[in-house]
Amino acid sequence: MKKNMINIQPAILYAALLFTACKTSRHSSLSSSVNPYQYSIQKKVVAENGAVVSAHPLASQVGVEILKKGGNAIDAAIATQLALAVVYPNAGNIGGGGFMVARLANGELLALDYREKAPGAAHRDMYLDPDGTPRTDKSRDGHLSAGVPGTVAGLFAAHRYGKLPFRELIEPAIQLAEKGFAITENEAGALNRLQDDLRKFNTIPPVFIKSQWKPGDTLIQKDLARTLMRIRDNGLAGFYEGETARLIVEEMQRGGGIITYEDLKNYKAVYRKPHVFTYKGYDIVSMPMPSSGGVLLNQMMKMIEDKNIAAMGFQTTQSVQLMIEVKRRAFADRAKYMGDPDFYKVPVEQLCSPSYLKERMRDYSPDKATPSSEVKAGIIAGYESEETTHLSVIDKYGNAVAVTTTLNNSYGSRTVVGHAGFFLNDEMDDFSIKPGVPNMFGAVGGEANAIQPGKRMLSSMTPTIVLKDKKPFLVLGTPGGTTIPTQIFQTLVNILEFNMSTEDAVYKPKFHHQWLPDEVYLERGFPEEVKKNLEKMGYRFGRERFGIGRTEIIKVLADGKFEAVADIRGDDDARGY
Numbered sequence: 001m002k003k004n005m006i007n008i009q010p011a012i013l014y015a016a017l018l019f020t021a022c023k024t025s026r027h028s029s030l031s032s033s034v035n036p037y038q039y040s041i042q043k044k045v046v047a048e049n050g051a052v053v054s055a056h057p058l059a060s061q062v063g064v065e066i067l068k069k070g071g072n073a074i075d076a077a078i079a080t081q082l083a084l085a086v087v088y089p090n091a092g093n094i095g096g097g098g099f100m101v102a103r104l105a106n107g108e109l110l111a112l113d114y115r116e117k118a119p120g121a122a123h124r125d126m127y128l129d130p131d132g133t134p135r136t137d138k139s140r141d142g143h144l145s146a147g148v149p150g151t152v153a154g155l156f157a158a159h160r161y162g163k164l165p166f167r168e169l170i171e172p173a174i175q176l177a178e179k180g181f182a183i184t185e186n187e188a189g190a191l192n193r194l195q196d197d198l199r200k201f202n203t204i205p206p207v208f209i210k211s212q213w214k215p216g217d218t219l220i221q222k223d224l225a226r227t228l229m230r231i232r233d234n235g236l237a238g239f240y241e242g243e244t245a246r247l248i249v250e251e252m253q254r255g256g257g258i259i260t261y262e263d264l265k266n267y268k269a270v271y272r273k274p275h276v277f278t279y280k281g282y283d284i285v286s287m288p289m290p291s292s293g294g295v296l297l298n299q300m301m302k303m304i305e306d307k308n309i310a311a312m313g314f315q316t317t318q319s320v321q322l323m324i325e326v327k328r329r330a331f332a333d334r335a336k337y338m339g340d341p342d343f344y345k346v347p348v349e350q351l352c353s354p355s356y357l358k359e360r361m362r363d364y365s366p367d368k369a370t371p372s373s374e375v376k377a378g379i380i381a382g383y384e385s386e387e388t389t390h391l392s393v394i395d396k397y398g399n400a401v402a403v404t405t406t407l408n409n410s411y412g413s414r415t416v417v418g419h420a421g422f423f424l425n426d427e428m429d430d431f432s433i434k435p436g437v438p439n440m441f442g443a444v445g446g447e448a449n450a451i452q453p454g455k456r457m458l459s460s461m462t463p464t465i466v467l468k469d470k471k472p473f474l475v476l477g478t479p480g481g482t483t484i485p486t487q488i489f490q491t492l493v494n495i496l497e498f499n500m501s502t503e504d505a506v507y508k509p510k511f512h513h514q515w516l517p518d519e520v521y522l523e524r525g526f527p528e529e530v531k532k533n534l535e536k537m538g539y540r541f542g543r544e545r546f547g548i549g550r551t552e553i554i555k556v557l558a559d560g561k562f563e564a565v566a567d568i569r570g571d572d573d574a575r576g577y
């Protein structure tokens with residue numbers, strides 16, 4: 001047994017990696033520069049040829065190795081996601097879904113939707129008792145909370161724009177699953193906290209069950225390795241048909257879930273038109289419906305555009321108050337109007353039109369809180385009616401990729417498909433299970449986001465690319481449920497308006513408001529004086545949050561180099577070459 005190095009950089013003190021390795025042998029097909037038993041966390045890099053930022057150092061390293069082998073940013077994003085499915089099972093996944101926003105070297109803009117779907121047997125009231133009592137336990141835990149997974153379909157759909165064979169992109173993940181990797185202190189803690197749920201929500205004990213996980217323990221996932229090999233050998237059918245489909249359906253039958261062979265075979269990822277808007281000369285490219293992210297970001301940015309927020313200053317009472325008020329208004333619209341556009345006509349154009357947004361701010365007062373009870377969704381004429389993960393990648397060819405992917409809760413439904421080794425999502429909770437009943441993020445909804453068979457549940461994920469002179473300038477995203485759009489909003493305002501360094505823009509404490517509940521959430525470290533001033537103006541505060549999100553960002557510097565910054569709120573890691 002070999003003691004690993006303790007590698008603590010000043011910037012990562014509270015994400016410090018401290019572990020003892022159980023193995024020292026190399027993985028034959030991982031590059032020799034990737035050692036899964038001994039690694040450290042790097043929070044920032046400036047690179048010339050390409051960069052990857054993700055939630056785990058091994059996944060970021062795998063992505064960079066793919067770039068070095070001649071892959072492009074799409075290839076690297078695929079390989080990084082697959083590696084995350086192994087080394088970051090909290091949110092990295094093949095049993096969940098996600099979104100990819102990309103800007104290709106030829107200038108083309110892409111938005112790929114591989115969000116989970118409600119199974120064919122799902123129905124509007126499936127999480128209500130006969131007397132109408134909502135059963136959020138069933139929408140959040142175990143088999144019935146799982147939507148039809150979209151990630152594998154998304155990876156293959158993205159690969160249309162890749163350069164390297166898919167086999168090469170999945171191989172590092174297979175090796176990491178088969179031979180194992182040393183888990184970090186954060187991972188050991190998360191797995192220890194998960195033990196009761198693992199016993200409760202599984203029909204076959206998964207490898208994650210153990211009396212005590214320690215930092216540096218090796219996590220080997222043989223079942224997952226075999227599933228990844230079936231995907232490698234059979235493509236989409238390696239997941240949505242054959243052995244893996246059989247294992248998923250049998251798991252459903254053992255645990256009272258409803259996903260069928262047909263649901264799996266019929267799942268398709270779709271390319272959608274990216275949501276694009278301009279802000280003071282920048283083009284901001286983000287995710288359209290069924291994510292609320294792009295529209296919310298657009299609404300919030302446009303509601304502040306004429307307010308000279310730069311003059312108010314970073315985290316002053318004035319600027320924070322303005323930002324809370326625009327968040328409140330955007331989220332009121334989310335609750336009423338947003339859902340899967342394949343099932344519900346979302347009035348995107350109206351919601352983002354200058355006249356509508358001006359009207360939304362008519363009752364804004366810079367001196368006091370506007371209670372959420374007085375802020376309803378806007379009126380549209382003729383209208384009827386935490387745990388996720390992000391990765392950002394860029395390459396020297398001009399491709400930029402932002403991917404946010406999720407199981408919803410940390411470890412999703414906490415149900416692992418027996419003998420297939422991967423967690424299923426609990427994304428069904430992102431639907432509105434009953435009008436006015438909050439989901440796990442406290443967000444409410446109605447008709448637009450009601451459950452229907454085959455429908456995608458509304459998301460907040462906001463993978464975003466900012467273009468300057470039509471070229472990539474920022475590539476960013478974050479996990480965090482409903483805090484995702486408000487964090488992206490803050491990070492962009494910090495950089496574009498307050499001229500902050502990339503690290504400060506990400507690391508400084510964040511704040512959040514989402515209309516309902518009518519409370520402001522502050523991250524630990526937020527200035528006490530600003531809070532007191534806001535209290536005097538009528539704002540109420542929810543429980544202080546230890547950390548809000550984990551933003552991964554790449555900025556293209558004036559000299560063309562890539563500055564990649566990983567959030568300090570976790571094991572997040574930035575690599576480049």
Ligand code: GLY
Binds near residue numbers: 406
């Ligand atoms: N599951 C979180 C989201 O999609 O917003």
